[in-house]
Amino acid sequence: SKSDAAxxxxxxxxxxxxxxxxxxxxxxxxxxxxxxxxxxxEAVPGGCKGSRPPGMILRADRDGIVVSCGDGSVVLKRVQMPGKKAMDAAEYLLGNKIEIGAFLG
Structure with a gap:
């Protein structure tokens, strides 16, 4: 279900x-x-370790959108916003701003 995919x-x-x-x-x-x-x-485990609150955007660059999680960080590599096609995070960032320190979730 949709809630299972959150x-x-x-x-x-x-x-x-x-x-x-x-x-x-x-x-x-x-x-x-x-x-x-x-x-x-698409997402891959990130290398950032630390005790930042889960869901905090740590970095957004050509490597992807780095988000803090339970045991460090995860890198979002391919994303899709409503009404748009799926695209690499680097491509998304060319036309959209991601606020560092903002939260996902």
Whole structure:
């Protein structure tokens, strides 16, 4: 169901990546960003460790959107906003701003 596909950033990077892989087609894994549904088509575990609150956007660059999670960070590689096609995070960032320190979820 759609609620099963919601990303819980308090989980580990591996759990989040497994959810994204498992929900690849329908329903796609998703989170909220600025009141809109952001579908996540690809994610990989990140290297950032630390004790930032889960769901905080740590970085957004050509490597992807780095978000804090339960055991460090996860990198969102391919995203889709409502009414748009799925695209690499780097491509998305060319035309859209992601606020560092904002929260997903």
């Amino acid at each position: 990303i819980d950033f308090s989980k580990s990077a591996e759990e989040i990546c497994a959810l994204v892989r498992g929900m690849y087609s329908r329903p796609c894994a998703w989170t909220n960003y600025e009141g809109k549904i952001m579908k996540i088509h």
